[in-house]
Structure formats: structure tokens, C-alpha cells
Amino acid sequence: MLARNASQRTTVSFIALDFLAPRIFCRGNATTRRTLKAEPVRPELNSSSFFDRSVVAPLASSSRSTLSPGDVLDQLNKHIDLLHGTQCQGLSNGEAEIFNQAVLQLRAMAKPLLAPDLHDTWRILNELDKRHLLRFFGPPHYEMCSRIVASYCKHKLEDALFDVTEMEALREISVAAAAEGQSEGLKQYMLSLIKLKNPDAVLLLYERYEALLGEKVIRLEPEEPVDGDKGESANSSSDHAQDTTIHGLQSDILLAAVTAHALRDSKESFLNAFSMSFRTSARFIPSVIDHFTRLLDHDEALAKRVKDYGRRIKVARLVARPAALAKHIDQLAHSWALKPLEELYQDISKGLSTPDPWLSVKSSDKDANGSIYVSESAWPAFITGFMFCRRTDLASNVWNDVLKWGIRPSAAMFTACIKGYGELNAPVEAINTWNAMLEQGLKPDIAAYQALVGALYHSNLPEEASKRFQLAKSVVRNLSPTPADSDVLVLYNTTLHGMLFHHEETEARAILDEMQAEGPKPDIVTFNTFLRYYARKGQLKTLSEILQMIEPTGLVGDVYTFSIVLSALFKVRDDAPEIVLNLMRKQGVEPNAATLTTIIDYQMRLQTEKGLHAALSLLGRMERDEIPGARPNDVTYTSILTGIHRSNWLPPKLVAEYRKIIWDKMKARKIKPKRTTFNILLQACFQNPEPQGTQDALSYYKIMQKERIALANDSWYILLHNLVKREEWVLANEVRLDLLSRNFTPAGALSDLVERVRKRATEKLKAGPAAYI
Numbered sequence: 001m002l003a004r005n006a007s008q009r010t011t012v013s014f015i016a017l018d019f020l021a022p023r024i025f026c027r028g029n030a031t032t033r034r035t036l037k038a039e040p041v042r043p044e045l046n047s048s049s050f051f052d053r054s055v056v057a058p059l060a061s062s063s064r065s066t067l068s069p070g071d072v073l074d075q076l077n078k079h080i081d082l083l084h085g086t087q088c089q090g091l092s093n094g095e096a097e098i099f100n101q102a103v104l105q106l107r108a109m110a111k112p113l114l115a116p117d118l119h120d121t122w123r124i125l126n127e128l129d130k131r132h133l134l135r136f137f138g139p140p141h142y143e144m145c146s147r148i149v150a151s152y153c154k155h156k157l158e159d160a161l162f163d164v165t166e167m168e169a170l171r172e173i174s175v176a177a178a179a180e181g182q183s184e185g186l187k188q189y190m191l192s193l194i195k196l197k198n199p200d201a202v203l204l205l206y207e208r209y210e211a212l213l214g215e216k217v218i219r220l221e222p223e224e225p226v227d228g229d230k231g232e233s234a235n236s237s238s239d240h241a242q243d244t245t246i247h248g249l250q251s252d253i254l255l256a257a258v259t260a261h262a263l264r265d266s267k268e269s270f271l272n273a274f275s276m277s278f279r280t281s282a283r284f285i286p287s288v289i290d291h292f293t294r295l296l297d298h299d300e301a302l303a304k305r306v307k308d309y310g311r312r313i314k315v316a317r318l319v320a321r322p323a324a325l326a327k328h329i330d331q332l333a334h335s336w337a338l339k340p341l342e343e344l345y346q347d348i349s350k351g352l353s354t355p356d357p358w359l360s361v362k363s364s365d366k367d368a369n370g371s372i373y374v375s376e377s378a379w380p381a382f383i384t385g386f387m388f389c390r391r392t393d394l395a396s397n398v399w400n401d402v403l404k405w406g407i408r409p410s411a412a413m414f415t416a417c418i419k420g421y422g423e424l425n426a427p428v429e430a431i432n433t434w435n436a437m438l439e440q441g442l443k444p445d446i447a448a449y450q451a452l453v454g455a456l457y458h459s460n461l462p463e464e465a466s467k468r469f470q471l472a473k474s475v476v477r478n479l480s481p482t483p484a485d486s487d488v489l490v491l492y493n494t495t496l497h498g499m500l501f502h503h504e505e506t507e508a509r510a511i512l513d514e515m516q517a518e519g520p521k522p523d524i525v526t527f528n529t530f531l532r533y534y535a536r537k538g539q540l541k542t543l544s545e546i547l548q549m550i551e552p553t554g555l556v557g558d559v560y561t562f563s564i565v566l567s568a569l570f571k572v573r574d575d576a577p578e579i580v581l582n583l584m585r586k587q588g589v590e591p592n593a594a595t596l597t598t599i600i601d602y603q604m605r606l607q608t609e610k611g612l613h614a615a616l617s618l619l620g621r622m623e624r625d626e627i628p629g630a631r632p633n634d635v636t637y638t639s640i641l642t643g644i645h646r647s648n649w650l651p652p653k654l655v656a657e658y659r660k661i662i663w664d665k666m667k668a669r670k671i672k673p674k675r676t677t678f679n680i681l682l683q684a685c686f687q688n689p690e691p692q693g694t695q696d697a698l699s700y701y702k703i704m705q706k707e708r709i710a711l712a713n714d715s716w717y718i719l720l721h722n723l724v725k726r727e728e729w730v731l732a733n734e735v736r737l738d739l740l741s742r743n744f745t746p747a748g749a750l751s752d753l754v755e756r757v758r759k760r761a762t763e764k765l766k767a768g769p770a771a772y773i
Contacts, residue, residue, distance in 0.1 A: 099133045103141065110147040115155035121148050122169040139180060146177040149185030153192045161196065171205060179212035183250040190256035195298055199260035206257035206276075213249055251282045255292045255306070258313070262305045267356045271370060273309055274316045274358075284310045286748035287713065312358065315347045319359065322375035329378075333385035340749065342394060345382055348374060349401060361405050376407070380416035387420025395420065411437065415448045422455025427464075430455040446476060446483040450491040457498025466507070469495045485520040493525050500533040508533075524555050528564060535568035543568055547583070556587050559595055563602035570614040577618050581627065591627050597636040604643025612650075612658075615640055623665070634671050637662050642684035645696055652692045659696075678704050679715055686722040694728060701735075711742075717750045720757060733761040 102124050109116040125145075128134045149170055156162075162170065170189050178186035186209060193201045254277060261273035277284075289310045296303040318325040332341040351359035352374065360371035379402050386394040395417070402409060414437040421430035434452055437444060444452075449472035456465035469491070476488060492515060499508040512530070515522050527550050534543040547565070550557065562580050569576035580599075584591050596618060603615040619640065622632045644650055644658045666673070673681075678700055685697035701719060704711060716739055723732035736757045739746065746754045 095131060095133060098131060099128065099136060102128055102133075103144075106141070106144045106148070110144040110151070114151070116148045116152050118148070118152050118166060118169055121145070121173070122165075125173070139182070142177040142180040142182045145173050146182035146185035149174045149177070150188040153185075153188040156192060159196075162192075167201070171208070175205060175208045175212065178209050178250065178253060181250075183253050187250075187252050187256055190253070190260075191295055194256065194259055194263065194296070194302075197263060199263040202260035203257060206253065206260070209253060210249065249280045249282050251284065251288050252292055254280060254282045255284070255289065255310070258309050259292075259296070259302065259306050262302060262309050265305060267358055268370070270309060270312065270358055271372070274313050274372065277313050278317060278320060284314055286751075287745065290745070290747050290751075311347065312351065315344065315351065316358070316372050318344075319348065319351075319372055319374050319378070322377050325375075325378055326381040329381045329385045333388040336389060338389045338391065341382075341385055341389070345394075345398070348378070352405060361407055376410055377412070379407070380410070380412040383413060383416040384420060387417070388423060390424065392420070392424070409440070411442045411445055411448055414440075414442065415445075415451045418448065418455055419451040422451065422458045425459045427456055427459035427461050430459070443479075445479065446472075446487045446491055449476075450494050453491065454494045454498065457494070457501065460502075462498065462502040462504065465495070465498055466504075489520045489523060489526075492520060493523075493529060496526060496529050500529060505533070522553070524550070524558055524561060527555070528558075528560050531561065531564045531568075535564050538568070538571065540568060540572065551587070556589060557583070559598040560602065562589075562595075563599045566599060566614055566618070567603065567606065567611060570610055570617075576614065577621055581621075591630050593622070593630045593633055593636065596622060596627065596630050597633070597639055600636060601639040601643070604639055604646075607643075607647060607649040612643070615643070632669075634666070634673060634677055637666050637671065638673070638677050638680055642680055645681065645684040645693070646687045648688050648690045648692070652690075655692070655696070672707075673709075675704075675709050675712060675715060678709065679718055682715070682718045682722075686718075686726075694723070694726060694731070697722070698731070711739075711744070713747055713750050716744070716746065717753065720750070720753045724753065724757065729757070729760050729764070732757045736761075 105124055106121065109121055125134070152170070174186035174189045177183075186205065190202050190205055193199075193205075257276060258273045261269040261276075263269075289307055293303040293306050296306065318328055329341065329344070332338075332344070348359060351357060351372075352361065358371055359374050361374055362371075363373050379398055382398045383395045386392070386398065399409065399413070399417075402413070414433055417433045418430045421427070421433065430452060434444070434448075437448070449468065453465050453469050453472065456462075456468060472491060476483060476491075492511065496508050496511060499505075499511070508530070512522065512526070515526070527546055530546045531543055534540075534546065543565070550561075562584055565583060566576055566580045569579055573579065581591055584595070589595065600615040600618055603611040603618075605611075619632060619636065621627055622630050622636065625631065640662050641659065644655050644662075650658075681700050682697050685693050685700065687693065688696070697719070704715070716735070719735050720732055723729075723735065736754055739754065
């Protein structure tokens with residue numbers, strides 16, 4: 001049996017009724033409609049025989065003269081049984097009848113409007129176990145058992161206690177069914193225990209459920225350390241530093257277990273809830289939490305606490321994985337999602353500042369007092385994110401909070417500020433930050449030098465930037481630890497980019513010669529920097545020289561290399577796409593749909609007519625199958641559509657014409673855009689600041705309605721967020737009403753946005769016509 005086999009692989013105690021978990025080869029055969037028939041004894045099957053050609057050979061080789069239609073059907077039934085793994089060896093007619101009668105009885109008790117007889121259900125299952133007939137149980141049977149438990153719990157009086165026999169039966173049946181993916185019964189039983197304020201019983205159920213899924217535990221790859229986190233534990237406690245993840249666990253069952261911890265309402269209970277959640281792959285989606293907490297209408301305070309636990313666990317999961325946290329912050333910043341970014345920081349700040357903090361800036365278990373450790377890499381990540389969003393005030397708050405929490409600002413924090421001031425064209429502040437870092441006795445690393453040089457070039461101070469670069473060259477050899485060549489190369493590439501941007505070609509070529517002779521050896525980014533410079537200047541001869549320099553190095557061009565060359569050649573050569581394709585093949589890069597789509601996207605992002613024509617020319621070759629294995633797909637066409645909608649570089653008339661052309665091409669190839677495709681198109685349309693951008697976005701919205709494409713939380717949010725941002729309140733309210741008419745339940749940030757639009761519409765209605773004047 002599955003549960004019994006699993007119990008041999010783990011030390012966790014399993015449920016007593018392990019016979020409810022079927023053998024792995026018996027899952028697919030059982031349905032509620034199919035009855036079992038006794039069959040003669042036949043050799044035991046093993047997994048290797050399922051695909052043995054000798055098993056199916058008689059059916060294929062038999063002639064019509066030797067097989068009647070009935071024989072053919074009988075053969076087919078036998079092979080279907082082989083495929084599904086039905087093992088009916090030695091099954092008598094009486095046993096088959098017993099099984100089928102039991103299934104009929106269970107099905108009758110699973111009817112939703114009736115209160116099932118739990119004791120009778122328990123008796124039937126035990127009887128089947130004694131006769132070894134539960135091996136024929138499959139998903140439909142487990143679904144019936146789950147429904148029986150759910151119905152029994154719903155019909156039970158809320159304040160009525162379960163007796164010992166009831167608890168045993170409900171526990172064994174619900175857990176086994178949930179382990180097979182039928183979790184409604186277990187959820188309802190856990191909710192009943194929650195209403196009875198019995199968290200211990202709920203957590204025992206969860207432990208047994210988790211144990212049955214134990215064979216699905218997989219080892220996770222170690223996470224890349226961020227900003228010197230090598231050797232650091234992501235958390236303060238060994239309980240948190242799990243290297244395994246439970247997969248297949250249902251989110252509602254996990255939420256029920258979290259609710260049990262929330263019933264206890266203490267720091268320890270939250271940390272236990274987090275530790276439990278951290279070792280699973282389940283995620284707390286806002287809509288799932290909202291739906292679950294509505295089931296806790298008997299206790300509003302508990303529902304509110306569960307939502308709080310869910311939010312904090314989500315934050316804690318990020319904090320416990322420093323690389324994931326830094327990546328998330330970067331994504332929010334580059335999406336200009338300032339509000340979620342600020343809320344994330346506030347949640348972390350609160351976790352550190354409460355009277356009994358559940359987060360800690362201390363890495364040792366003794367100092368952290370069991371709290372979850374916030375890595376030092378979090379603070380420069382937040383500073384970088386806030387400054388990218390041009391909110392120096394929020395970055396300043398981070399700095400002040402770090403000092404308040406007793407943390408000494410690191411070189412990485414100073415570097416983040418320098419980089420941010422460079423983006424803001426504030427060279428004085430960048431230099432002052434550099435000087436402050438030196439005054440603190442911190443030695444700048446290679447990243448700090450790169451940030452300062454980049455900031456000075458970006459702020460149009462090339463002479464000062466060049467001086468700082470020369471200083472960096474002189475000290476880089478004495479840095480301890482010695483920086484990797486890849487890190488030093490970033491400094492050189494930043495300098496080359498700045499020099500060429502300020503037309504210091506002679507100085508840049510001298511540095512390139514130095515790199516080739518002494519190191520660090522140039523990479524493809526280095527050469528792309530020069531290629532882009534000469535392409536913009538139209539110096540094709542010099543561009544060709546740079547291309548010839550690449551080959552001896554053993555480097556291979558990337559999509560940006562070929563995109564730059566295509567842009568340059570298309571200005572003077574009609575056969576530019578063919579030349580680029582030959583160049584790719586020469587460098588061992590076989591053109592395919594992915595690489596060519598990236599090149600097309602690059603051309604569209606140039607927002608020039610030449611780039612558009614180059615993209616369409618390359619698309620034409622792909623459509624005509626002139627490039628083997630590179631037929632255009634939905635991403636290819638989406639790249640062109642987003643390119644023509646993005647910004648206002650094309651007249652509206654041309655946008656409409658090209659849009660129709662591309663749309664017709666997609667229809668001809670029977671390419672149907674998905675919801676994610678429309679999301680990308682909606683975002684691109686809203687990037688056009690003109691009113692036409694709004695009209696184009698709404699036209700795609702209408703297409704989604706016409707094609708009956710289901711709009712999810714992300715689609716509605718893109719529409720409402722951008723309409724509100726443009727102060728198109730009337731249109732936003734129409735979209736809101738459409739959302740509600742579809743019985744769609746908004747969650748998270750979308751729910752807040754819907755409420756904001758509703759309030760605005762109500763205010764307009766109360767004000768009357770004067771509100772529109």
C-alpha cells in the first residue's frame with residue numbers, strides 16, 4: 001500500500017488506516033460508474049510489462065477470421081485493464097459484488113443534501129479493508145469519502161463535540177482522501193475543530209496529512225548568496241533553515257493549520273506557523289486567503305488575525321531567502337510599483353519594531369531570540385529600489401531606521417546611495433556620500449568604484465569620472481579580498497560606455513587595447529558597447545573591424561550583437577537580414593524563433609521607421625520558412641504589436657494599419673492570443689501618453705470580451721490602475737461595473753483599486769453635474 005510503503009521511508013508516524021491510500025498502479029482504474037468483474041487468475045503484472053510489445057501483439061496480429069467482434073471488445077477491455085493497472089487476480093464474483101455494493105452505498109451517503117451516517121461509512125471501509133478490496137480505490141472513491149466527511153461536518157451542530165469514535169473515523173478518512181488530492185473533507189473537519197477551539201487536534205491532522213505527502217519531498221538547489229551572505233543562514237533558527245520542500249500540499253489545508261496557530265496568538269505560534277509554511281511550496285494568494293477567512297465568520301477577530309499571519313508569513317518567506325527578497329525589490333522598483341514596495345518595507349520595519357519582534361537584525365540564535373534574521377543585503381536593496389523610484393525621502397528613512405536598529409551602515413549601503421544619486425543626476429550628493437564612506441573608515445570595494453564612475457559619467461562629468469577610474473585602477477590590485485576579473489570587468493565596461501557616450505573614442509580605444517594586452521579580458525558586452533557606438537555614427541568600416549576582433553577571442557555574439565549589426569546594415573543594405581543570419585551561423589549561433597524574436601523586439605524598441613522595417617523584413621523571412629526551425633509564434637507577433645503601440649512615435653493611422661496587418665497574419669496562422677498576451681498589449685498601449693493609447697487599450701479589452709477570454713486579477717488591475725493613473729474615472733467605473741457583473745471577486749491591490757473607483761463614482765454622483773464642470 002502507498003501509505004505503508006511511504007512509512008518505511010520516514011520516521012513520522014502515519015495514520016492507522018493506511019489502507020485508504022491505494023497502490024500506485026490502482027489509481028486510474030476506479031470510477032464511480034464502472035463495476036468490477038471477477039476474472040480468471042493471470043500472472044502478476046509489474047510496471048515494466050505495461051509497455052511490453054509482446055503483451056499487445058496478439059491484438060495487432062489477429063485476423064478477422066479468428067476474432068469475432070465480441071472477442072475484439074474483450075481484448076480491448078483486457079488491454080485497458082493493463083493500461084490502468086487493474087489487478088483482479090483471484091477476485092471472486094462474491095468479492096466483486098461486495099465491492100460494487102459498497103461503492104453504491106458510499107455514493108448514496110455522499111449526496112450533498114443528506115446528513116451521512118459516519119459510523120456506517122466507517123463500517124463499510126473497514127469491511128473492504130478486511131477483504132483487501134480497498135486496493136481498487138481511485139480518485140472518484142476518495143472524492144466520495146471526502147464529500148461524506150465534509151457533509152457530516154456541515155450538518156453537525158457548531159457547538160457539538162465529536163466523540164472518540166467520530167474523531168478517529170473523520171481523521172483517518174479525511175486525511176487519506178486529502179493526500180489523494182480530495183481535501184474538502186479535511187478542510188471542513190479542520191474548520192469544525194477550529195470553531196470548537198481545538199488547535200491541537202487541527203495541527204495533529206495537518207502533521208498526518210503532511211506525512212502522507214512525505215514521499216514528494218525534493219531537495220532544493222542551494223540559493224545563490226547575495227552581497228556577501230556566504231556562510232550565513234537565511235534564518236536565525238535551525239527550524240527555519242529547511243532544505244526541503246513539500247509539494248502537492250493544498251493551500252486551504254495549510255491555511256487551516258495556520259489558523260490553528262493563530263488561535264494561540266503569540267510570537268511563538270506565528271514563528272511555528274511560518275516554519276510550517278516555509279517547508280512547503282504552497283503560496284498564500286490574496287484571493288485564497290480572502291475566501292478562507294470568510295469561512296471564519298463566527299470569529300471576526302480570528303479572521304483578521306489569520307489575514308495578518310498570511311501577510312507576515314509571505315514577508316517572512318522573502319526575508320528568509322535574501323536573494324529572492326533582493327530580486328523582488330528590484331522587480332517592484334523597475335515596475336514602478338512604489339506602493340507595494342513601500343508596504344513591504346513597512347511590514348519588515350514593523351516586524352523589527354514591535355514590542356515582541358518576529359524579525360531580527362541579529363544573525364545569532366542567542367541574540368535573535370528565535371526571530372527570523374533580516375540579512376544585511378536587504379537595506380542596500382531597499383535604498384536602490386526607492387532611489388530608482390526617485391523617492392530619496394524613503395531611502396533616507398531606511399538609512400535612519402538602520403541606525404535606530406543598531407546596524408552600522410555597510411559599504412553596500414553607501415554604494416546603493418551613490419548609484420541612486422547617479423540615476424538622479426546628483427553628482428555632488430554622490431561625491432559627498434563617497435567621502436562620508438571614507439570618513440566612516442570603510443574601504444570602497446570594486447562595486448563602489450563602479451557606482452561612482454557610472455554616476456559621474458551619467459551626470460555629465462566625464463573628466464572627474466576618468467580621474468576616479470584611474471584611481472580605481474591603481475587601488476584595485478591592492479583590494480582585499482582581490483576582486484574577481486568579472487567584477488573588475490563591470491568597472492571597465494561602465495567606463496567605456498561613459499567615454500563613448502561623451503565621444504571620447506580615442507581614450508576608449510586605448511583602454512580596449514590595454515584590456516586585450518593586460519586584462520581584464522573584454523567580454524561580449526565590451527564589444528557590443530563599441531558596436532553600438534559605431535552603428536549610431538554610421539561608421540560601418542570600423543564596426544566591421546570590431547566584429548573581426550571578436551572572433552579570435554573565442555567569444556560568440558549575443559542577440560544584442562546581431563541586433564546592433566542589423567540596425568546598422570539596414571540603413572544601407574537591403575540584404576541586411578541575410579548578412580546578419582550568415583554572421584550568426586558563422587559564429588555557431590543557429591537562428592531560431594527565440595533568437596530572432598529577441599532581435600525583432602530590439603528593433604521595435606528603437607522606435608524608428610528603419611527599425612520597424614528591419615523587424616518586418618525579418619518577420620517576412622520567418623513566415624516564408626527561409627530560416628529552418630524559425631517559424632514565428634505568438635511572442636514574435638506580440639513583440640511587433642507592443643512595439644507599434646508603445647509610446648507615440650508612430651502616427652495613429654499607421655498604428656491602425658500595422659496593427660491590422662499583424663492581426664491578420666496571426667489569424668491566418670491560427671495563432672490565438674492568450675490572456676498574458678493581452679496583458680502585455682494593454683501595458684504597451686497605456687505607455688502611449690496620448691488619448692489614443694487609452695482607446696487602443698480599450699479596443700483590446702473589447703476583443704478579450706468578444707473572444708471570451710477570462711480576465712484574471714492581473715488583467716483587471718492593469719486596466720483599472722492605468723485608467724485611474726490617467727484620471728479616466730468614467731471609463732474606470734465602467735470597467736469596475738463590468739468586473740462586478742461577471743461575479744469576479746477582486747483580491748489584494750485590485751480590491752483596493754475597485755473600492756477607490758467606487759468611492760470616486762459615488763462622490764461624482766452626489767455632486768451631480770457640477771462635478772463634471
